[in-house]
Amino acid sequence: MITSAFIGRTVLAVFAHPDDESLSCGGTLARLADDGLRVVVVTASHGERGGTDGPVHDPALGDIRAREMRAAAEALGIAGLIIGDHPDGELRWAHVGELHAELTALIRHHQPAAVITFGADGLYWHADHIGVYERTLMAVQVSGAEPPPLYHVTMQRGVMPEIVNAAKRRGWMPPQKGFWSLIPESFGIAAEPPTLTVDVGDWVPRKMRALLCHKSQLGEQHPFEFLPPADARRLLGCEYFHRANIPTTAPPLLEQLCT
Numbered sequence: 001m002i003t004s005a006f007i008g009r010t011v012l013a014v015f016a017h018p019d020d021e022s023l024s025c026g027g028t029l030a031r032l033a034d035d036g037l038r039v040v041v042v043t044a045s046h047g048e049r050g051g052t053d054g055p056v057h058d059p060a061l062g063d064i065r066a067r068e069m070r071a072a073a074e075a076l077g078i079a080g081l082i083i084g085d086h087p088d089g090e091l092r093w094a095h096v097g098e099l100h101a102e103l104t105a106l107i108r109h110h111q112p113a114a115v116i117t118f119g120a121d122g123l124y125w126h127a128d129h130i131g132v133y134e135r136t137l138m139a140v141q142v143s144g145a146e147p148p149p150l151y152h153v154t155m156q157r158g159v160m161p162e163i164v165n166a167a168k169r170r171g172w173m174p175p176q177k178g179f180w181s182l183i184p185e186s187f188g189i190a191a192e193p194p195t196l197t198v199d200v201g202d203w204v205p206r207k208m209r210a211l212l213c214h215k216s217q218l219g220e221q222h223p224f225e226f227l228p229p230a231d232a233r234r235l236l237g238c239e240y241f242h243r244a245n246i247p248t249t250a251p252p253l254l255e256q257l258c259t
């Protein structure tokens, strides 16, 4: 249970592309919003290279993904959404100074109670995710004498293959393309062990609703659409984080959600 001192405070969650937020920590964001915090989500890019036909620059796709992101934000109760214009696919080395300046300005403006972003493994060694991790870590480190606690999202190794298997049992057939072009086993493969587990079982229906808003990323059919509610709760009902080792006397936030 969150203490009342946090009500009305901002949580800043920084990601690379529309859809990162829902899969990695959509339940936690919805739970924080329900607990009275203002959740502000930043995606550094529009995800304009995230087409199922391969990584080509497609501004029209960026517009579609921005619309999908707005719908997902509504499903999760997100109060503020910033969809950046930094180049999808190049976030680790392009616009480094610009993104750093934006993030430091956001931290200065919102004085967030906590910041959430990727860990050093970028969930599955995605260079854009690692770039956003680097920029966000740096922005928090230089944010003053009492930086907000910084939490890195992580996924349990083996969860994505289990999701795929549960969907297959319900008749899902892997499409030729469209499942994020990813290997399910790659999720969490290089993750540090989590130090915080947040129970979001009651928020799984909203997390699923948000995930399914990102239709352009789901391809013709997606295992999430085949996941029975009981399996969804079992496989997506906990979210995992580890806390960055940055000295601060700012009170911990996500620790209050852990049982």
Ligand SMILES: [Zn+2]
Pocket: 016, 017, 020, 126, 128, 129
């Ligand atoms: Zn991403």
